[in-house]
Amino acid sequence: MKNFTYINILLMLIILLVGCNTVGNDSIKGGTQKADRYKLEVKGVDNVDVLDTHGGVEGWEQMQGFYDNIQNGIASDLRIVHYTIEGAPIVTDLTYNGESLEVKNDYSRDTYGSGEIITNKCGNMVKEANDTNLSYIAIDCNGIPYGMDTILQISYDSSEQDLFEFELMYGEELENEINTLTKQAKKEITVNETEVMADFDLPPHIKQEVFNRLVFANYLAEKDLKAMCDIEDIMNYQLKVHINSGQRVFRWAACDQSVDGVKLTEVAEYIIEQSDKKQSVEPEIKVQGYVLEMTKDTMLIVEEINMLDFEWIKVELPQSDMNSFVFDFTNLEGVNTTEFSIGDKVQATLKGTVRGSKPGSANVKEIKKIEINAND
Structure with missing residues (x-):
């Protein structure tokens, strides 16, 4: 009798353990990714995954994980808090259902802002890396300019x-x-x-x-x-x-x-x-950016921006002076421009250095196109 009771208890423990493991695996494979995710402590906001303060981002790995889930068709969610200059939290809730992305921006805690809660439907997300910044951008969005929304941008320009x-x-x-x-x-x-x-x-x-x-x-x-x-x-x-x-x-x-x-x-x-390591005294200088204008052998690029910034600059530049923008503009000389189009993102290795500014000028040694897509 004692042996029978012992066996029954052992079987029950095994069933419970298997049941627990099954629940954990299901929460990862299907539905929304919520299981065992570390949450950040933010005053007045619960369940925060990523915190974007002035000069620092905590929980960036969660943002990258959410992006990876979208690329793999895995339903998941994410909550980001951005702080305004005045210290008010702007809450961005992202929900991906396996096919489309919902972006909800909550400005209700910002006493200096509109106080609105705005929800947009988007198709996908792009990760765009430059030498001095990284952006996660929702694309194919309804009801917003250029159909894009910068979800998170991390800047790391030491200059x-x-x-x-x-x-x-x-x-x-x-x-x-x-x-x-x-x-x-x-x-x-x-x-x-x-x-x-x-x-x-x-x-x-x-x-x-x-x-x-x-x-x-x-x-x-x-x-x-x-x-x-x-x-x-x-x-x-x-x-x-x-x-x-x-x-x-x-x-x-x-x-x-x-x-x-x-x-x-x-x-x-x-x-x-x-x-x-023995470092090169004069390492090669490389620049990258979006093509704004082209002549026979020269192209004007705006450096270190993302695709949404480019769309905005393309509209604003004809009505403004380059000095009105914080971005660097460079004329790349000696380029076979027949291989490129306005709006291409390029990376160029220079002969020497950039001369002048707004715009600068530089001779090109090598140049290539950089592809930006949802699987970057």
Whole structure:
């Protein structure tokens, strides 16, 4: 009798466990993606997946996951909060049913705005990356200009900062240092021998990539990092970021496998890797942008914008001066323009540098068209 009761209990436990696993799998494969998703704490707004503040985005991975679901036809939802300059939250709710996308923008908490709740039906979403920004854009939308709505834009242009430098110390005792502020690097070769490099610096495009990675690591947010390990001979890191008139300091150990710890370790290892490489004194300069005008061998492009910005500029530019816009305009010279059309997005490798501004001019070494589509 005891054995029979024991077997019955065991079978019931197995059924319950299988049932629990089935529910979890169903919530992922079908219906709306809500299971076990980390939610951000935002005052006055519940169930927030992505928080877009001035200069930082938290939960970007959730945005990327939602975009991936759309491309794979998986029904899902997402809530984004954008803060206005005055500090009011604008709530954007995205719902994808497997075929179409609903975008609901809630301005009711913005006392300086319209206070409206506007819902639009869209067909798809595009992810468009530039060297200094990344945009997620809803396309084929009804009732809005150009049929497009920028859902989230992440900017990471280090040249827009008054100051961006960093100091990385690493090693078991933080004995190594890479310092772009003092332009000095110090690396331990052996226990009793240290190499010091004066006039050390990293090229602008490497610094730009570091800034890019820091932005996606949301470096402006508070971090709960693990600075001690129970493992011997573990790598330790300290990163001090000088940004404009402020500083951010992070101290952590390689054993920190939290999301923040892993991201910062990747940033640190990238800096170390690039500091060990022999960098080109004069790396090739590349520009990319949308074609606005063309003559026989010259095309005018507007740089580092997304497809929605282009549609707006195309209409506004004939009525305005280029100096009215914050974007860079460049005449690319020496181009076989018969291979291109107005509205193409191109990337050009230059001979030398850009001369002047608004518009600048540059000779082209190589140029190619960049395809933008929903599967980018």
